[in-house]
Amino acid sequence: xxxxxxxxxxxxxxxxxxxxxxxxxxxxxxxxxxxxxxxxxxxxxxxxxxxxxxxxxxxxxxxxxxxxxxxxxxxxxxxxxxxxxxxxxxxxxxxxxxxxxxxxxxxxxxxxxxxxxxxxxxxxxxxxxxxxxxxxxxxxxxxxxxxxxxxxxxxxxxxxxxxxxxxxxxxxxxxxxxxxxxxxxxxxxxxxxxxxxxxxxxxxxxxxxxxxxxxxxxxxxxxxxxxxxxxxxxxxxxxxxxxxxxxxxxxxxxxxxxxxxxxxxxxxxxxxxxxxxxxxxxxxxxxxxxxxxxxxxxxxxxxxxxxxxxxxxxxxxxxxxxxxxxxxxxxxxxxxxxxxxxxxxxxxxxxxxxxxxxxxxxxxxxxxxxxxxxxxxxxxxxxxxxxxxxxxxxxxxxxxxxxxxxxxxxxxxxxxxxxxxxxxxxxxxxxxxxxxxxxx
Amino acid sequence: xxxxxxxxxxxxxxxxxxxxxxxxxxxxxxxxxxxxxxxxxxxxxxxxxxxxxxxxxxxxxxxxxxxxxxxxxxxxxxxxxxxxxxxxxxxxxxxxxxxxxxxxxxxxxxxxxxxxxxxxxxxxxxxxxxxxxxxxxxxxxxxxxxxxxxxxxxxxxxxxxxxxxxxxxxxxxxxxxxxxxxxxxxxxxxxxxxxxxxxxxxxxxxxxxxxxxxxxxxxxxxxxxxxxxxxxxxxxxxxxxxxxxxxxxxxxxxxxxxxxxxxxxxxxxxxxxxxxxxxxxxxxxxxxxxxxxxxxxxxxxxxxxxxxxxxxxxxxxxxxxxxxxxxxxxxxxxxxxxxxxxxxxxxxxxxxxxxxxxxxxxxxxxxxxxxxxxxxxxxxxxxxxxxxxxxxxxxxxxxxxxxxxxxxxxxxxxxxxxxxxxxxxxxxxxxxxxxxxxxx
Numbered sequence: 001x002x003x004x005x006x007x008x009x010x011x012x013x014x015x016x017x018x019x020x021x022x023x024x025x026x027x028x029x030x031x032x033x034x035x036x037x038x039x040x041x042x043x044x045x046x047x048x049x050x051x052x053x054x055x056x057x058x059x060x061x062x063x064x065x066x067x068x069x070x071x072x073x074x075x076x077x078x079x080x081x082x083x084x085x086x087x088x089x090x091x092x093x094x095x096x097x098x099x100x101x102x103x104x105x106x107x108x109x110x111x112x113x114x115x116x117x118x119x120x121x122x123x124x125x126x127x128x129x130x131x132x133x134x135x136x137x138x139x140x141x142x143x144x145x146x147x148x149x150x151x152x153x154x155x156x157x158x159x160x161x162x163x164x165x166x167x168x169x170x171x172x173x174x175x176x177x178x179x180x181x182x183x184x185x186x187x188x189x190x191x192x193x194x195x196x197x198x199x200x201x202x203x204x205x206x207x208x209x210x211x212x213x214x215x216x217x218x219x220x221x222x223x224x225x226x227x228x229x230x231x232x233x234x235x236x237x238x239x240x241x242x243x244x245x246x247x248x249x250x251x252x253x254x255x256x257x258x259x260x261x262x263x264x265x266x267x268x269x270x271x272x273x274x275x276x277x278x279x280x281x282x283x284x285x286x287x288x289x290x291x292x293x294x295x296x297x298x299x300x301x302x303x304x305x306x307x308x309x310x311x312x313x314x315x316x317x318x319x320x321x322x323x324x325x326x327x328x329x330x331x332x333x334x335x336x337x338x339x340x341x342x343x344x345x346x347x348x349x350x351x352x353x354x355x356x357x358x359x360x361x362x363x364x365x366x367x368x369x370x371x372x373x374x375x376x377x378x379x380x381x382x383x384x385x386x387x388x389x390x391x392x393x394x395x396x397x398x399x400x401x402x403x404x405x406x407x408x409x410x411x412x413x414x415x416x417x418x419x420x421x422x423x424x425x426x427x428x429x430x431x432x433x434x435x436x437x438x439x440x
Numbered sequence: 441x442x443x444x445x446x447x448x449x450x451x452x453x454x455x456x457x458x459x460x461x462x463x464x465x466x467x468x469x470x471x472x473x474x475x476x477x478x479x480x481x482x483x484x485x486x487x488x489x490x491x492x493x494x495x496x497x498x499x500x501x502x503x504x505x506x507x508x509x510x511x512x513x514x515x516x517x518x519x520x521x522x523x524x525x526x527x528x529x530x531x532x533x534x535x536x537x538x539x540x541x542x543x544x545x546x547x548x549x550x551x552x553x554x555x556x557x558x559x560x561x562x563x564x565x566x567x568x569x570x571x572x573x574x575x576x577x578x579x580x581x582x583x584x585x586x587x588x589x590x591x592x593x594x595x596x597x598x599x600x601x602x603x604x605x606x607x608x609x610x611x612x613x614x615x616x617x618x619x620x621x622x623x624x625x626x627x628x629x630x631x632x633x634x635x636x637x638x639x640x641x642x643x644x645x646x647x648x649x650x651x652x653x654x655x656x657x658x659x660x661x662x663x664x665x666x667x668x669x670x671x672x673x674x675x676x677x678x679x680x681x682x683x684x685x686x687x688x689x690x691x692x693x694x695x696x697x698x699x700x701x702x703x704x705x706x707x708x709x710x711x712x713x714x715x716x717x718x719x720x721x722x723x724x725x726x727x728x729x730x731x732x733x734x735x736x737x738x739x740x741x742x743x744x745x746x747x748x749x750x751x752x753x754x755x756x757x758x759x760x761x762x763x764x765x766x767x768x769x770x771x772x773x774x775x776x777x778x779x780x781x782x783x784x785x786x787x788x789x790x791x792x793x794x795x796x797x798x799x800x801x802x803x804x805x806x807x808x809x810x811x812x813x814x815x816x817x818x819x820x821x822x823x824x825x826x827x828x829x830x831x832x833x834x835x836x837x838x839x840x841x842x843x844x845x846x847x848x849x850x851x852x853x854x855x856x857x858x859x860x861x862x863x864x865x866x867x868x869x870x871x872x873x874x875x876x877x878x879x880x
Contacts, residue, residue, distance in 0.1 A: 303750075
């Protein structure tokens with residue numbers, strides 16, 4: 001199976017666990033019983049796919065800001081089609097399809113299945129994706145969509161009206177988000193939710209792409225990506241296509257876009273340090289801080305805490321969070337990097353203190369700052385610091401001081417933790433020059 | 441006026457703002473409109489006293505763990521009678537009275553007024569204390585109590601039944617915490633709340649003390665304090681005294697012992713960074729962290745966050761917090777010290793990182809550790825570090841490394857902030873040797 005997972009941009013609807021850098025699919029919400037640790041949606045989905053088809057060729061279509069997190073969380077075996085900028089779904093799917101063909105060598109008559117990375121599902125869903133691919137390869141239709149059996153008359157999904165109630169049917173028409181009564185009416189006619197999941201033969205989308213965009217191959221398309229017009233896959237392809245089939249899926253499928261829906265999928269009521277008294281009812285806590293959250297006498301409330309901030313919300317109300325947190329002009333307090341991660345632990349006037357974790361064998365960029373001095377306090381692990389070209393082995397307890405202008409990096413042998421103290425009148429992320437590192 | 445403020449021990453009923461070290465009277469809850477900053481209960485009370493009587497001789501009776509916070513918050517002009525250990529209220533009041541006589545030189549026929557440090561009151565309360573003292577000096581009775589006009593039939597206060605409803609009356613009897621019906625009945629008879637506020641001529645309590653304890657003067661009493669029997673002032677004095685008067689007080693008086701009552705006294709609904717959406721009703725936030733608290737659709741809830749943890753509680757339920765937070769086997773995450781304050785900003789295996797603030801002109805103890813190395817990263821201010829007897833001037837950006845065994849301190853010229861990184865296999869507060877500092 002060739003699978004393209006669309007990994008969308010960041011968003012703050014799950015603030016404070018998602019921020020301008022960390023998208024919700026990277027938050028570790030789900031208990032992996034085997035490993036006894038929590039995993040993110042992207043880890044869960046990737047593991048589910050590999051369980052049902054260990055040879056599945058998985059490509060993640062995403063922006064470059066997510067690449068480090070993807071490699072950190074699921075390893076570097078996965079294919080990644082990097083969108084140089086945001087150009088809506090048609091260019092993104094065209095680029096990923098072209099990547100599969102030109103980089104991964106997938107033949108033109110094989111099926112490609114596209115689905116969002118963030119539905120909460122079980123393995124039966126991925127079995128259904130396989131079926132979707134097989135149906136696309138049959139060639140009865142140019143596109144085969146997954147139609148999700150509605151569990152309630154939702155007003156927030158698009159609907160697919162099939163010609164028949166058979167498991168596989170041609171599509172009669174598509175309907176946009178309806179009101180409640182209309183939704184009930186659709187469902188009585190056998191309508192299905194459109195979860196944005198579909199399959200096609202690789203050649204089909206490649207042909208559509210060549211019709212709409214002047215490019216030779218993947219590399220060419222990648223390079224001219226910024227010049228492309230923004231256009232959705234629905235508008236560019238689906239609406240113009242007559243031969244579309246839909247396959248019914250009746251397994252569990254949840255869109256975990258808000259705190260409200262997310263907590264429904266949590267296996268335990270709390271993640272992280274939390275104490276709830278017995279007067280709490282339907283309360284969920286997700287706490288990424290090292291100190292406890294104590295809840296007393298709450299009902300239908302979600303509490304979440306991270307280095308970014310603290311949310312306390314009625315579950316129903318939590319879906320309206322966006323304007324409140326968009327208004328926060330906030331410093332990024334934590335982020336995953338290609339080499340590890342960091343967390344801001346103190347902000348003061350003229351200084352900032354950061355806890356840095358480097359993964360074994362990884363190094364940060366070789367860089368310098370114009371306006372601040374930095375001090376590295378190594379607290380665990382060992383590695384090699386490179387300061388203005390000079391290599392020095394470092395271990396727990398060692399201190400490296402770097403004046404403004406000095407080029408520096410650190411290469412971790414083992415997992416390495418350090419406390420970085422930045423001191424300067426102006427501290428900002430723009431004050432950074434990167435250099436090539438000649439490391440022997 | 442000679443005033444003894446009883447400043448009681450720590451307690452966790454206002455966790456996470458109070459911890460094993462910081463008692464509730466030191467938490468900065470109250471807006472000082474003139475200064476545009478928040479002040480603690482002890483600061484508020486001290487300012488109120490000085491406003492109505494700038495010559496009032498104020499003595500705080502407390503344990504030594506609070507002395508640093510008292511001096512930090514209200515300066516070093518205040519008298520402090522330090523109880524070497526806890527021996528209940530009679531020994532504490534005897535010690536403070538003896539301190540007033542022998543250290544402060546208060547004559548035996550002057551009145552002493554004793555009151556708890558933590559009622560939430562206005563200046564009329566302190567005017568009433570003055571009256572209480574004047575009445576005691578008249579000598580009609582040996583003890584003059586303040587009787588607070590009840591505002592509701594409380595089951596948690598003791599009651600004073602006066603002989604008449606006059607403003608000043610002899611006391612007929614005392615009643616312990618009653619049930620609701622009994623409380624109503626008391627109130628209909630003109631009963632008053634006993635707020636633990638009373639006045640006496642200095643000689644009166646000094647005589648009672650000499651009757652019960654064999655001591656010569658303050659210094660002697662201080663030295664043998666540990667050998668004293670625990671006994672309450674009520675039991676040792678009040679119950680044996682026939683000539684007791686009570687003066688009515690009808691001004692505002694609130695016992696702010698729980699989050700529920702405390703939030704009622706807050707002038708604004710939030711302290712610190714907080715955003716409440718318009719679906720919040722009767723919500724209070726006290727946030728000592730640098731990151732925001734966002735509340736959505738909550739009703740009758742208090743949220744409080746500090747380096748120690750996060751509380752989210754229904755207001756009514758908040759009075760039951762004690763067993764939940766007593767169960768937390770917690771690291772002290774912040775504390776006031778004689779020289780400034782500290783806050784833990786990272787805890788990892790084999791390391792701890794602390795932000796230290798030194799007040800101008802102050803220094804920490806000269807000390808060493810056996811099992812850990814320490815690194816000071818100075819982030820603002822300047823001072824003198826003394827390392828194994830060597831003095832070095834330090835300023836923002838400087839780094840001092842201290843191996844285990846090395847004696848060290850830092851003396852602040854200006855307010856000085858530093859990030860202290862501790863690295864060692866065993867990090868605990870017991871690993872500390874103190875030395876005399878010979879500083880030139």
